[in-house]
Amino acid sequence: MLGIPLIPISHLTLSSLFPVGTDVYLRPKGAKEAMLFLAADQIATEEALELLAVSKDIKLFISQTECQKFQKHLRDNFDLWFENDAVPAKNKAAMLSEVIRNVLSDEFTRNDTNSIVDATKQLGVHIARLATEKSLTGAELCQILHHDYGTFTHSGNVAFYCSLLAAELGYANEELAEIATGGLLHDLGKLDIDERVLNKPGKLDEFEFRIIKEHPLGGFRRLTKVNEATRIQLLMTYQHHERIDGKGYPVGIGGDEIHIASRICSVADVFEAMTSNRPYRGALSHKQTLEIMTESVTQAFDKEVFECWKTIVSSRLGN
Ligand SMILES: [Fe+2]
Structure with missing residues (x-):
């Protein structure tokens, strides 16, 4: 070989x-x-x-x-496997993780927002079902998810984390699926940003950072043109970089002005980014990440949502 x-x-x-x-x-x-x-x-x-x-x-x-053939095979057969009770939940999660990468990679390359929303809708339903699947432990899920910080991997992981959080906060299945799809779509606006800026290793200069900050509005604009996109998904896309102290972007709203689904997405987004490998640094551990996030919790995050996430991480995902 x-x-x-x-x-x-x-x-x-x-x-x-x-x-x-x-x-x-x-x-x-x-x-x-x-x-x-x-x-x-x-x-x-x-x-x-x-x-x-x-x-x-x-x-x-x-x-x-x-690789493409392997992912396509999983994608083509996924519904059949997912409905089969003989397939354990952790196998379904591993297959779904691959399918998400494949679907997002294909759809984002085609760059048709209608088709992206359509494809992510069904994935959101599957993610929500696995997030509430008792036989799938958080540790198993963590092992299954990739942590390479590609946009597709990132969005898939954020979708899983948003579902875990929303389930713990008491959301019903239908809303969980909507939130999971919102997690898959939250960085849609990055499709309009030059890859050299998106993938630049190290610190961005002021001009580049200004470009990056346009992605919540860019994603929101794309979704407003799609009938299938829900209000929750529009808000998660538009508000996931807002901060509870009003110092986030794109608008600078704070507190309860930020939709609860966006506050969930914000915690999931930051946690995922910090616990994934980047070209210029390795992934931080869950423990380190939670410690750093705790330092800015009252400024950046919804305290109740963050406390809930801490509980999920320590009780189910591990250090
Ligand atoms: Fe983002």
Whole structure:
């Protein structure tokens, strides 16, 4: 297998019920080369999956050139898997995490807001269902989510975190789905920002920061032209950088003027950004992140929402 660039995949995206659609390679710890584990049309046995689940030393990979194919396969079969009670919740979450990346990547590249809202609506329903799934622990969810701070990964994780928070705060399932979709859409306005500014490593100058600050309004404007976008999603997109002390942007409203769903999104957004890897720094731990966020809680965040998030992190997501 030398010479073929490989990318890691989670063993949870394999199922004993369906083939994976691309060749899957396996590399035991210490081995230099990966070997073929499953051909594209083969189905993993229960025994093999159990072994993978307990062994931290065996890593699975697919060819980098087949990444799109792998994600498309998951996407095409996702509804079937999601409705199948024999598929454990953590496998569904792993598959959903891949599907979210694929859908957002495709849809954001196509850059059609109607189509983006349409595609994210169904994902929001799935995210909300998993967020309230008792058999899926927060620690499992954290292991499954990617933390590379790509826009698509970021939006997917924010959507999961918003759902966990909203569920804990007592929102019903329908609203959870709406909020989850709002999490997927919250940075929509970044589609209009030059990638050189968006991906600039290190500090932004004043002019660049002014451009970045336009993304809540840009996303809001896009969503106002779409019938399917809900009020909550419009507000989450427009207000997620507002601060409770009125020193945020784009408007500088504060306190209760900021919609509760936007206050939820703000906590999820900052937590996600700090706990993800950036080109210029590694991810901070949950504990470090909560400590830093606590320092500015009365200025930046809704205290009740933040306290609720702290409880979720310490009781379910871990340090
Ligand atoms: Fe943002």
